[in-house]
Amino acid sequence: MALLQISEPGQSSAPHQRRLAAGIDLGTTNSLVASVRSGEAVTLRDVDGRDSLPSIVYYGAQGIEVGFDAKTHAISDACNTVVSVKRFMGRTLTDINNSYQELPYQLAASENGLVTIKTRHGVVNPIQVSSEILRPLIALAQSSLGGELDGVVITVPAYFDDAQRQGTKDAAQLLGVKVFRLLNEPTAAAIAYGLDTDQEGIIAVYDLGGGTFDISILRLNKGVFEVLATGGDSALGGDDFDQLISDWIVEQSGYTGEYSPALQREITQLACSAKEQLSQLETVKLALDLPCGGHWHSSLSRDQFNQLIQPLVKRTLLACRRAVRDAELTPADIMKVVMVGGSTRVPLVRTQVGQYFEQLPLTSIDPDKVVAIGAAIQADILAGNKPDSDMLLLDVLPLSLGLETMGGLTEKVISRNTTIPVAKAQEFTTFKDGQTAMALHILQGERELVEDCRSLARFELRGIPPMAAGAAHIRVTFQVDADGLLSVSAMEKSSGVQTSIEVKPSFGLTDNEVASMIKDSMTYAKDDMNARMLAEEKVEAARVHEGLVSALADDSHLLNQPEQSKIEQAMAVLAQAQAGDELKAIKAAIAECDKASQDFAAKRMDQSIRKALSGQSVDNI
Amino acid sequence: MMNYFELFDLPSLFELDVNALRLKYLELQRIVHPDKFANASERERLLAVQKTAQINDGYSMLKSPITRAEHLLALADIELAHEYQTLKDPMFLMQQMELREQLEDIPTAKDPEQEIIDFQLQIDTFIAQFEQQFNQLFNDGSQQALDNAADNVRKLKFMLKLAAEARDLEEQILIF
Numbered sequence: 001m002a003l004l005q006i007s008e009p010g011q012s013s014a015p016h017q018r019r020l021a022a023g024i025d026l027g028t029t030n031s032l033v034a035s036v037r038s039g040e041a042v043t044l045r046d047v048d049g050r051d052s053l054p055s056i057v058y059y060g061a062q063g064i065e066v067g068f069d070a071k072t073h074a075i076s077d078a079c080n081t082v083v084s085v086k087r088f089m090g091r092t093l094t095d096i097n098n099s100y101q102e103l104p105y106q107l108a109a110s111e112n113g114l115v116t117i118k119t120r121h122g123v124v125n126p127i128q129v130s131s132e133i134l135r136p137l138i139a140l141a142q143s144s145l146g147g148e149l150d151g152v153v154i155t156v157p158a159y160f161d162d163a164q165r166q167g168t169k170d171a172a173q174l175l176g177v178k179v180f181r182l183l184n185e186p187t188a189a190a191i192a193y194g195l196d197t198d199q200e201g202i203i204a205v206y207d208l209g210g211g212t213f214d215i216s217i218l219r220l221n222k223g224v225f226e227v228l229a230t231g232g233d234s235a236l237g238g239d240d241f242d243q244l245i246s247d248w249i250v251e252q253s254g255y256t257g258e259y260s261p262a263l264q265r266e267i268t269q270l271a272c273s274a275k276e277q278l279s280q281l282e283t284v285k286l287a288l289d290l291p292c293g294g295h296w297h298s299s300l301s302r303d304q305f306n307q308l309i310q311p312l313v314k315r316t317l318l319a320c321r322r323a324v325r326d327a328e329l330t331p332a333d334i335m336k337v338v339m340v341g342g343s344t345r346v347p348l349v350r351t352q353v354g355q356y357f358e359q360l361p362l363t364s365i366d367p368d369k370v371v372a373i374g375a376a377i378q379a380d381i382l383a384g385n386k387p388d389s390d391m392l393l394l395d396v397l398p399l400s401l402g403l404e405t406m407g408g409l410t411e412k413v414i415s416r417n418t419t420i421p422v423a424k425a426q427e428f429t430t431f432k433d434g435q436t437a438m439a440l441h442i443l444q445g446e447r448e449l450v451e452d453c454r455s456l457a458r459f460e461l462r463g464i465p466p467m468a469a470g471a472a473h474i475r476v477t478f479q480v481d482a483d484g485l486l487s488v489s490a491m492e493k494s495s496g497v498q499t500s501i502e503v504k505p506s507f508g509l510t511d512n513e514v515a516s517m518i519k520d521s522m523t524y525a526k527d528d529m530n531a532r533m534l535a536e537e538k539v540e541a542a543r544v545h546e547g548l549v550s551a552l553a554d555d556s557h558l559l560n561q562p563e564q565s566k567i568e569q570a571m572a573v574l575a576q577a578q579a580g581d582e583l584k585a586i587k588a589a590i591a592e593c594d595k596a597s598q599d600f601a602a603k604r605m606d607q608s609i610r611k612a613l614s615g616q617s618v619d620n621i
Numbered sequence: 622m623m624n625y626f627e628l629f630d631l632p633s634l635f636e637l638d639v640n641a642l643r644l645k646y647l648e649l650q651r652i653v654h655p656d657k658f659a660n661a662s663e664r665e666r667l668l669a670v671q672k673t674a675q676i677n678d679g680y681s682m683l684k685s686p687i688t689r690a691e692h693l694l695a696l697a698d699i700e701l702a703h704e705y706q707t708l709k710d711p712m713f714l715m716q717q718m719e720l721r722e723q724l725e726d727i728p729t730a731k732d733p734e735q736e737i738i739d740f741q742l743q744i745d746t747f748i749a750q751f752e753q754q755f756n757q758l759f760n761d762g763s764q765q766a767l768d769n770a771a772d773n774v775r776k777l778k779f780m781l782k783l784a785a786e787a788r789d790l791e792e793q794i795l796i797f
Contacts, residue, residue: 151659180659181656181659224647325788325792381656382656382659382660383659383660384659384660390651392647392650392651392654392656393654393656394650394654418677418681419677419680419681420677421655421670421671421673421674421677422674422677422678423670423671423674423675423678424678479670479671479674481655481670482654482655482656482670482673540662540663543660543661543662544662544664547661547662547665590662594662594663594664597664598664601664601665601668602668605652605653605668605669605672608652608653609628609649609652609653609672612648612649612651612652613629613630613645613648613649614630
């Protein structure tokens with residue numbers, strides 16, 4: 001009799017079992033989750049039939065509320081209701097104070113200066129707030145799909161920098177969810193659009209959301225989605241249209257009294273509703289009860305509104321122009337313009353974009369859902385549910401990476417619009433005799449002066465062997481992965497022996513902050529967390545083991561006998577460790593397997609490259 | 622040093638079928654891209670990132686004529702030195718100065734829009750000439766010819782810099 005196999009959660013018992021995956025659009029104003037069901041990508045609906053969740057978190061006396069429930073407290077308890085938190089992601093307190101004058105929150109800074117918000121539940125950072133938004137979306141996906149998710153794809157604005165991307169990824173990891181990939185929002189939209197229409201050629205995706213603007217120029221060709229150039233502004237969106245109307249209301253009302261958080265929120269909501277109505281109506285009536293009994297009412301016409309937002313729309317068009325040039329194209333080369341994001345409903349945006357690209361922008365697809373749907377398609381493929389899919393996404397670095405040099409200048413190491421993943425090495429030497437440490441300041445941006453770029457990271461290189469000044473050769477490698485995330489490694493190689501240099505970052509969250517964040521995250525109790533870590537490590541062990549079994553079956557001819565038996569020994573140790581419950585032993589066994597199979601993996605990859613190339617030359621004959 | 626022509630199984634020549642390069646590039650991407658390793662072990666994913674980075678670097682280097690030329694010279698062990706290498710060609714330096722003056726005068730010209738377009742056409746012609754000369758010198762292969770080819774690359778860089786400045790100026794002139 002065959003025994004029934006029961007697998008660990010998140011670990012598939014049969015290799016071809018369908019894996020559960022979802023795509024999440026974590027937006028400034030609204031968030032959505034989508035998944036591929038019966039071959040079709042659809043947005044998932046909650047029990048009330050709604051697929052769009054307001055990105056609002058309320059830290060209430062009774063607990064945390066998210067979405068529609070949280071929205072009801074936005075005015076009555078403004079300082080405990082966090083809206084548009086995406087605008088705070090990866091930003092310092094100074095950034096926020098410079099960008100926004102009147103926010104209803106009590107803000108503070110983390111150890112490295114990142115912005116935090118004081119709420120009834122203590123101090124929270126944007127990563128934690130974002131993870132609260134993700135929590136119900138992931139729960140919705142799990143209940144709709146009927147099981148734990150194997151992984152998710154989360155979309156980010158193409159123009160997000162490294163800190164903003166890392167924060168987004170951390171938010172999901174706080175919930176213990178595997179992030180297959182961070183996907184750029186316009187690229188996600190292009191996938192949904194391209195696969196839907198089977199179009200080939202060059203398209204532009206104009207994505208104006210609640211808080212961010214992206215323009216991407218892509219070439220679509222036989223399943224290849226190649227981003228040629230991207231541009232935008234990670235702090236420009238529909239929220240700014242609201243702000244302009246709010247300022248106008250304040251000015252018109254002549255009110256000079258105090259602005260409570262509640263009044264600010266009320267004006268913002270009034271402004272937002274006026275903006276939305278002006279997409280349909282020529283004029284909209286406005287009314288506001290002022291504190292101390294005053295009552296203000298007036299009307300705003302679409303022309304007046306257009307005048308208010310014209311400078312912002314122009315800014316987006318300048319970014320379009322630059323992206324088209326960066327792609328070495330002219331507007332006439334663009335076959336279709338795809339409009340994404342709720343703010344592209346504004347009529348002025350549509351007409352001006354149409355004028356610039358000399359064509360009617362495509363608005364037939366739902367601008368609110370297309371990003372989540374594209375992410376779901378990509379998640380399904382990355383989960384391994386479509387083994388014969390030939391889809392390939394080639395995305396680019398949105399902002400140049402550079403280093404601070406003498407005199408406060410930046411030197412570019414990797415320029416914007418370089419296809420990722422990318423790695424570039426630079427050599428440095430020591431300035432003084434016996435110098436053992438060195439500081440690197442990494443910047444992201446296009447300007448020449450350090451102060452005009454975003455300070456991304458400061459790294460300290462330590463453990464340089466002491467030598468005469470100028471004798472050490474330190475090779476620093478900057479690597480950006482497919483998510484657009486940077487990592488830095490360093491080597492000293494003058495002595496002939498490669499010495500690994502310790503790279504100590506001083507940005508983002510400190511280790512202590514991360515630890516306390518995980519502790520605070522109410523997803524797991526402490527015991528639960530250890531169990532979770534063990535389960536995750538076991539899944540990784542199984543992945544490594546399975547991978548090696550199939551690699552050996554296919555390619556053992558690449559190895560000599562001692563090499564092969566070394567790998568097999570390491571696999572045996574791993575299998576044993578995996579059967580036990582020792583986290584450390586499993587980790588060590590994985591590391592041992594990695595070490596034993598490192599050359600093997602490289603040889604296999606080289607072999608498949610050779611095969612592909614020779615296959616091609618045969619085809620060409 | 623990595624020979625990117627070998628990576629793409631192409632002959633190490635300046636003349637290159639960019640379309641063939643692109644097809645091979647996409648073929649390799651389909652094999653090594655990290656997205657193909659989403660469920661693989663950490664080690665394999667890292668390897669995929671590194672390999673893809675190498676392929677991306679090779680592609681961008683071979684795709685553009687100037688970096689392709691530089692790569693060919695580096696493979697032939699010709700020291701290109703850097704921009705501060707003095708050019709010992711007074712005729713060329715004179716021509717550069719004249720072109721720069723011409724560029725500076727464009728904003729105040731009668732018809733700057735037409736002038737900038739003409740100027741860019743002129744630069745494009747020079748660039749095409751230098752590329753053609755490089756190809757001949759490199760194919761000759763003698764030490765003297767290779768040294769001259771290196772000199773050619775340096776001149777080409779001057780021209781490309783001028784072309785970039787002309788593009789910036791065009792940006793300012795063609796009012797949005």
